[in-house]
Amino acid sequence: QQQVKQSPQSLIVQKGGISIINCAYENTAFDYFPWYQQFPGKGPALLIAIRPDVSEKKEGRFTISFNKSAKQFSLHIMDSQPGDSATYFCAAVNNAGNMLTFGGGTRLMVKP
Amino acid sequence: DVKVTQSSRYLVKRTGEKVFLECVQDMDHENMFWYRQDPGLGLRLIYFSYDVKMKEKGDIPEGYSVSREKKERFSLILESASTNQTSMYLCASSLVDRGNNEKLFFGSGTQLSVL
Structure with missing residues (x-):
């Protein structure tokens, strides 16, 4: 049973569009929520992360929106580019500092 | 830049073999x-x-063991490989930043096929 549920499993977006990936969790002890980006043939790499004391964090075209009451968070990629085509994983860590729990991943394809 | 190196990119083994991922x-x-x-x-x-x-065991340790004799090296061992262990295996190391946030650095992965 996955503690972090991620959707959709795959996503196709036109160049210039907005890509949205959603994650939901149950464990209220989670207090750190990173997103990892994985290109084909490579390992995942940290993209952006948020703590629940803020509702939004933006880094360039990437934004995390966080809804603590709904226990949901999402990644928005503005002006999506073909170079953004990758697999994205959301994750969560609890305040005891235990290991990351990853979502199932979303394979994003941005069409030129 | 942090570098995490996995010894093999692709590996094909037979059921019952002992497998080492470095x-x-x-x-x-x-x-x-x-x-x-x-x-x-x-x-x-x-x-x-x-x-x-x-x-320490993670979420799915059954069928696996590990060895860490040196700080820089962490090995995964499949004592007797089975077909359900066909998968991509990723190694990572981590650091904790000043905000007490852990950042993982991954290797490129080993695609293991057990026949």
């Missing part, structure tokens, strides 16, 4: 991890280690 990191990180990646299931933690000769 991982080396060059940043003197104390924490190291082994994950397996399967479509739709994300990354699942097999084992991790906080220090030399120390190991």
Whole structure:
């Protein structure tokens, strides 16, 4: 049973569009929520992360929106580019500092 | 840049074989991890280690063991490979930043096929 549920499993977006990936969790002890980006043939790499004391964090075209009451968070990629085509994983860590729990991943394809 | 190196990119083994997956990191990180990646299931933690000769079970340790004799090296061992262990295996090391946030650095993965 996955503690972090991620959707959709795959996503196709036109160049210039907005890509949205959603994650939901149950464990209220989670207090750190990173997103990892994985290109084909490579390992995942940290993209952006948020703590629940803020509702939004933006880094360039990437934004995390966080809804603590709904226990949901999402990644928005503005002006999506073909170079953004990758697999994205959301994750969560609890305040005891235990290991990351990853979502199932979303394979994003941005069409030129 | 942090470098996490996995010894093999692709590996094909037969059922019942003993399999060693090697991982080396060059940043003197104390924490190291082994994950397996399967479509739709994300990354699942097999084992991790906080220090030399120390190991802790992750979420799916059955059928696996690990060895950490040196700080920079963390090995994953499949004592008797089975077909359900066909997967992408990812090694990672981590550091904790000043905000107490842990950042993982992954290797490129080993695609293991057990026939």
